[in-house]
Amino acid sequence: MNENMVDVLIYLYENYMDGEDQPPVEQSELEDELSQAGFTQGEIDKALRWLDELAAGVDAPQYHEHTVGSVRVYSEQESQKLDVEVRGLLFSLEQNGILDPISRELVIDRLLAIDHPQVVEDEVKWVALLVLMNRPGREDAFSQLEEMVYSEEPSYLH
Numbered sequence: 001m002n003e004n005m006v007d008v009l010i011y012l013y014e015n016y017m018d019g020e021d022q023p024p025v026e027q028s029e030l031e032d033e034l035s036q037a038g039f040t041q042g043e044i045d046k047a048l049r050w051l052d053e054l055a056a057g058v059d060a061p062q063y064h065e066h067t068v069g070s071v072r073v074y075s076e077q078e079s080q081k082l083d084v085e086v087r088g089l090l091f092s093l094e095q096n097g098i099l100d101p102i103s104r105e106l107v108i109d110r111l112l113a114i115d116h117p118q119v120v121e122d123e124v125k126w127v128a129l130l131v132l133m134n135r136p137g138r139e140d141a142f143s144q145l146e147e148m149v150y151s152e153e154p155s156y157l158h
Helices: 005-017 027-036 041-059 076-081 085-097 101-112 121-133 139-150
Strands: none
Touching: 005 027, 005 121, 027 041, 041 076, 041 101, 041 121, 076 101, 085 101, 085 121, 101 121, 121 139
């Protein structure tokens, strides 16, 4: 049984967001499908709420372009959940033009919304992919990251 909310997000991405198939129109049908796929109702609810919050955050005016060229300083709470490797990956994604400052902040917000004490690098990649997918004008960055996510070999950004 899949117990991780991120697994639900990955399932949804791979089955509906990445292809031509459309999710069921009725949320109850989608929940039934996810339940049959082995996800618990709690994880399904968390994932759907997470996606709703992502959609709301993409349109929120709380992130501004004035952050361009700035250095991101992490709070103590953020540093506990996002360890050095995760913060390094975020920095690398930004330095390589995959994440812009607004996308970076959305990714951090969505990583902090994951309900376990620490996130891992693979989760960062998936969350960043979902964020970029929802940001108009970031198609090239999305394609680059998608290639990195699905690459069999470890990817090292320079």
